[in-house]
Amino acid sequence: MTSYATRLDKFVGQQLGYKKRQVQLLLAQGLVTLDNKVCHHGEQLIGQFSKVAVDLDGEIKVLRHIKPLYIMLHKPAGVVSATVDDQHTTVLDLLPPEYHSLHIAGRLDLSSTGLLLLTNDGQWSRLITQPDTKLAKYYTVTLANPITQAQVDAFAQGIYFAFEDLTTAPAQLNILTATSAQVILKQGRYHQIKRMFGHFRNPVLSIHRTQIGHIKLPPSMAAGDYRVVSDPMDF
Known part of the structure; x- marks a missing residue:
């Protein structure tokens, strides 16, 4: 099994079906969290067990949260x-x-x-x-x-x-x-x-x-x- 690593903005766009500009706005507005911390940097790499969530009109949508087992x-x-x-x-x-x-x-x-x-x-x-x-x-x-x-x-x-x-x-x-x-x-x-x-x-x-x-x-x-x-x- 290969380790999971990709850019945060690419991952969010793929999961939500958003275009690059839409993802950039989410990041700029502080609506994306990485491991429970607000992240503004789309180039940030996420790992296999990173938790990624997005605030969509007040509803927190968890896009990825896999726990190591x-x-x-x-x-x-x-x-x-x-x-x-x-x-x-x-x-x-x-x-x-x-x-x-x-x-x-x-x-x-x-x-x-x-x-x-x-x-x-x-x-x-x-x-x-x-x-x-x-x-x-x-x-x-x-x-x-x-x-x-x-x-x-x-x-x-x-x-x-x-x-x-x-x-x-x-x-x-x-x-x-x-x-x-x-x-x-x-x-x-x-x-x-x-x-x-x-x-x-x-x-x-x-x-x-x-x-x-x-x-x-x-x-x-x-x-x-x-x-x-x-x-x-x-x-």
């Missing part, structure tokens, strides 16, 4: 991280209709479970997903075979992926039990965790994401449940 969802296995799918239940199918305009900020594989974030804030979701942010993402992983120190060391150094001709960024592999571990990534390559363990021929049985940045999935939150994130991360 951030949702966390506990994704169950078998639910696809997509907005539309012909074969599987999507994450939007788990949400009420008023949230169906949201987009996903960082996907999970079909079989993976755990924390999934959805929003209408394109800039926020890009900061979560773009590699330069290096935002830590936490996963609990179960394996078919015991985890070795060699695997821990290799994760810390990075593992070479021949298909992309690249070496993964250093990752933390914290052993929890003989066949389970916490993995902390600051990178998101295709099927990265499965492929990193695949380097050691250690099949991954399950992947569960528990945290993105400072946003944690509450242990008491059941699969399929969602809630509003009241404290989205501040970059």
Whole structure:
């Protein structure tokens, strides 16, 4: 999703069907407000969540007022991280209709479970997903075979992926039990965790994401449940 940015006068004219001169008069008379403040400058850029209102003969007409929204969802296995799918239940199918305009900020594989974030804030979701942010993402992983120190060391150094001709960024592999571990990534390559363990021929049985940045999935939150994130991360 691209961020919304356009000139105030152009936006008002489009919304009201007014010509440029009519919009200029509204601005000059102090009848246009931007984020609840009178604005006389038509060249002022409005953002995705700017509130724009116009006083039309004493009646306040709100032309645009979209509030940023951030949702966390506990994704169950078998639910696809997509907005539309012909074969599987999507994450939007788990949400009420008023949230169906949201987009996903960082996907999970079909079989993976755990924390999934959805929003209408394109800039926020890009900061979560773009590699330069290096935002830590936490996963609990179960394996078919015991985890070795060699695997821990290799994760810390990075593992070479021949298909992309690249070496993964250093990752933390914290052993929890003989066949389970916490993995902390600051990178998101295709099927990265499965492929990193695949380097050691250690099949991954399950992947569960528990945290993105400072946003944690509450242990008491059941699969399929969602809630509003009241404290989205501040970059």
